[in-house]
Amino acid sequence: MAPTGTDSFGRRIDYLRISVTDRCNFRCVYCMPPEGVPWRDPADILTFEEIERFAEAAVGEGISKIRLTGGEPLVRKGIVEHVSRLRAITGIEAIAITTNGVLLPRYAQQLVDAGLNRVNISLDTLDAKVFGEITRGGRLEDTLAGIDAAFAAGMRPVKINAVVVRSLDQDLLSFAALTRDRAIHVRFIEYMPVGGEGEPVPGGACSSDTTAGAWTIEDHVPSDEIVARLTAEGLAAGYGQLEAVARGDAPGGWGPATYYRFPGAQGTIGVISPLSHHFCGECNRLRLTADGKLRTCLFSDDELDARAVLRGGTEADLHALIQEALASKPESHNMRIGTLRRMSQIGG
Numbered sequence: 450m451a452p453t454g455t456d457s458f459g460r461r462i463d464y465l466r467i468s469v470t471d472r473c474n475f476r477c478v479y480c481m482p483p484e485g486v487p488w489r490d491p492a493d494i495l496t497f498e499e500i501e502r503f504a505e506a507a508v509g510e511g512i513s514k515i516r517l518t519g520g521e522p523l524v525r526k527g528i529v530e531h532v533s534r535l536r537a538i539t540g541i542e543a544i545a546i547t548t549n550g551v552l553l554p555r556y557a558q559q560l561v562d563a564g565l566n567r568v569n570i571s572l573d574t575l576d577a578k579v580f581g582e583i584t585r586g587g588r589l590e591d592t593l594a595g596i597d598a599a600f601a602a603g604m605r606p607v608k609i610n611a612v613v614v615r616s617l618d619q620d621l622l623s624f625a626a627l628t629r630d631r632a633i634h635v636r637f638i639e640y641m642p643v644g645g646e647g648e649p650v651p652g653g654a655c656s657s658d659t660t661a662g663a664w665t666i667e668d669h670v671p672s673d674e675i676v677a678r679l680t681a682e683g684l685a686a687g688y689g690q691l692e693a694v695a696r697g698d699a700p701g702g703w704g705p706a707t708y709y710r711f712p713g714a715q716g717t718i719g720v721i722s723p724l725s726h727h728f729c730g731e732c733n734r735l736r737l738t739a740d741g742k743l744r745t746c747l748f749s750d751d752e753l754d755a756r757a758v759l760r761g762g763t764e765a766d767l768h769a770l771i772q773e774a775l776a777s778k779p780e781s782h783n784m785r786i787g788t789l790r791r792m793s794q795i796g797g
């Protein structure tokens with residue numbers, strides 16, 4: 450058997466992403482269909498108590514870092530108290546959240562006071578009209594206010610997640626200005642084939658008017674192209690030469706991003722390349738869905754039923770389940786296209 454906290458390929462697995470809800474106040478075109486996805490029956494969703502019990506067991510199996518995600522994690526009532534109870538578990542060293550930012554003006558300070566360490570805010574464009582189209586009704590000013598609130602509350606680092614989709618109208622260079630005056634770390638993420646089961650169906654994984662209906666290879670922009678675009682556009686706009694940031698100088702993170710910086714900028718620009726550069730060799734995570742399924746890989750539909758164990762099993766059963774997840778974690782996603790569940794249901 451592999452040592453505690455490692456999988457059968459020798460990778461250290463110390464990071465658990467927990468989806469606390471499948472609900473959301475946005476309907477991003479690459480994440481949900483316009484009508485949303487049918488919400489799970491509330492009885493199917495793990496209670497905070499169940500999540501905390503799972504987290505305690507996970508610590509015993511090597512987990513020390515937790516990220517709360519969703520759906521939109523801040524729409525779940527009681528999230529601040531949940532953060533505080535998770536933070537109190539001995540062995541949990543840091544807690545992060547991934548959010549669309551809309552509710553940060555209300556919660557950022559309370560979250561910091563509860564012990565939240567890090568925040569990733571999703572923002573795919575700085576154009577208000579395009580923002581409304583991508584999120585299907587969201588307001589850019591709300592997410593920008595969320596970024597301000599994160600800074601004011603002392604959250605550091607503040608990272609921005611921007612998913613790049615070729616057929617969406619995204620001005621990538623506009624993000625460079627964000628990094629100039631504040632230590633904001635923008636990470637461009639390759640659009641991933643999650644949801645839609647791989648079939649290009651209307652209303653599928655990406656269902657804007659401008660996309661074909663589901664993830665397609667045409668919509669995928671490889672990170673090398675993103676960097677080349679930023680470099681050329683940055684030079685033309687007088688930002689200077691985009692430079693690689695040494696690993697030691699990059700903002701700390703739990704995932705595999707490569708960082709760059711325009712001369713004199715306080716923040717950085719990173720790229721995350723799940724598809725174009727296989728990073729499975731560095732994978733360090735497990736995922737717990739809002740309905741209590743334990744996933745060993747974002748792209749694999751193989752799930753272990755943690756909810757059944759939480760509701761009918763012993764502590765020993767729970768530990769055995771997590772060990773089984775570690776033992777069965779695949780070596781790579783093998784470029785699989787499409788999953789049964791969408792990102793908002795898995796917890797991106």
Ligand code: SAM
Pocket residue numbers: 473479480518519520521522547548549569570571610611612638639640641642643654792793796797
């Ligand atoms: N609602 C929160 C938010 O938007 O930050 C948390 C959940 S969301 C599913 C987590 C992240 O997944 C977001 O940054 C979102 O942009 C990203 N995401 C959703 N669908 C994606 C896809 N098909 N490819 C790449 N990233 C995706």
Ligand code: SF4
Pocket residue numbers: 473474475476477480481519520521549571792793
């Ligand atoms: Fe909601 Fe986040 Fe999905 Fe957008 S990406 S629909 S904000 S869960």
